[in-house]
Amino acid sequence: MNLIECINSVLKGARDPKTWPAYEGPTLVANPALRRTSKGRPKLTQYLNEMDSHDMRGPRICRLCGDQGHSRSRCPQRDGPSGAGS
Numbered sequence: 538m539n540l541i542e543c544i545n546s547v548l549k550g551a552r553d554p555k556t557w558p559a560y561e562g563p564t565l566v567a568n569p570a571l572r573r574t575s576k577g578r579p580k581l582t583q584y585l586n587e588m589d590s591h592d593m594r595g596p597r598i599c600r601l602c603g604d605q606g607h608s609r610s611r612c613p614q615r616d617g618p619s620g621a622g623s
Contacts, residue, residue: 599612601615
């Protein structure tokens with residue numbers, strides 16, 4: 538008897554879901570409000586937990602000007618394209 542035949546003989550009843558006992562535990566359902574949306578091509582649906590929530594992190598603070606409500610990449614004081622090259 539090889540290894541696969543040995544494992545198959547032990548797991549004979551585990552293959553067919555009809556032979557499994559009914560599950561009596563709690564039913565877990567993900568909160569759709571915590572679903573993570575990201576830019577670009579969708580890779581994997583990820584769900585945020587309470588630690589990842591934006592409400593718990595506090596407001597965004599720009600590292601460039603120190604104001605709240607935006608990040609450094611969206612800072613209005615950031616240097617944009619200038620027409621000084623003419």
